[in-house]
Amino acid sequence: MDRVRVVLVDDDQLVRMSLRLMLGGEADLEVIGEAADGDAAIAEVRRLQPDVVLMDVRMPGRDGLSATEAILSWPDPPRILVLTTFDSDEMVLGALRAGALGFVLKDTPPPDILAAVRTVADGNPALSPAATSRLITAATGPRSSETRRAAREAARARLAALTERERDTARAIAEGLSNAEVGARLHISVATVKAHTSSLFAKLGVVNRVQIALLVRDSEE
Structure with missing residues (x-):
């Protein structure tokens, strides 16, 4: 069975460690790299060519939105799943507009995060009901x-x-x-x-x- 190859992008080392342990316990998923900011993410994705990138949005230096836009401008890019605490709604919306296939909240139960990774790997959107509700609120919020x-x-x-x-x-x-x-x-x-x-x-x-x-x-x- 071919494994889904995943790169983790988050500036919090503990978050990356938790995700690595979670995904590493699954027979069909494999974490092949990590990055702590957008520039490192672009370099790692270019080098490793993963199937899925689990991308944080708010990071020091180059943020996840900018990294997502850059990666998805390449020919045959990986699928990107946004990982967020939802304290930066506009960044999440920007990532989705750029072509990210979905997003999960950082406090999402592990089985749902695993399901989202698999769903995105298959080329389908992964928007949990709770996260979708927040997205709709953000998307329809006040604008000039x-x-x-x-x-x-x-x-x-x-x-x-x-x-x-x-x-x-x-x-x-x-x-x-x-x-x-x-x-x-x-x-x-x-x-x-x-x-x-x-x-x-x-x-x-x-x-x-x-x-x-x-x-x-x-x-x-």
């Missing part, structure tokens, strides 16, 4: 009317390039529906849903469903 207007107009301009069925698919994805659930709602096959989703990635310039959801939210705010 000018900022909201600019984000809304930019999102609508990007969505305007879609066909009507692609827009329906995007809205369903934004609600968190699975491919099977999207197909049932739109009365189309799962294969057609996958084709529409691939088209969304190409037309919108996104790499995962989380980015689609955030774009739809911006267009409706």
Whole structure:
């Protein structure tokens, strides 16, 4: 069985040690490297080419958002799972907009963190209910009317390039529906849903469903 190769990024050595012990006890997961800041993370990820990066957001020096943006700009990058205490909501939102596949809170129970790592490794979003609630609060929090207007107009301009069925698919994805659930709602096959989703990635310039959801939210705010 191929193991999921993981790099841990956190400025707290005790957090990294706990995560290493947690993941190291699983037959299908392997911690292959660690980093304490964004610059070290970029270097380690480039050197080791992991499958998943468990990325803290608030660190001294280069933060996790900047490191995430840099890593996800590479061809065939690893999947990134944001690790946070949620004292920096805008950084988490920025990481998700940059293409991180999900996030977990640092006080998440170990089985849920392990499940999130596996989910992200499979290319699927990992947003726990508790964390998603915090994200929604952050995403819909106060912003200036000018900022909201600019984000809304930019999102609508990007969505305007879609066909009507692609827009329906995007809205369903934004609600968190699975491919099977999207197909049932739109009365189309799962294969057609996958084709529409691939088209969304190409037309919108996104790499995962989380980015689609955030774009739809911006267009409706």
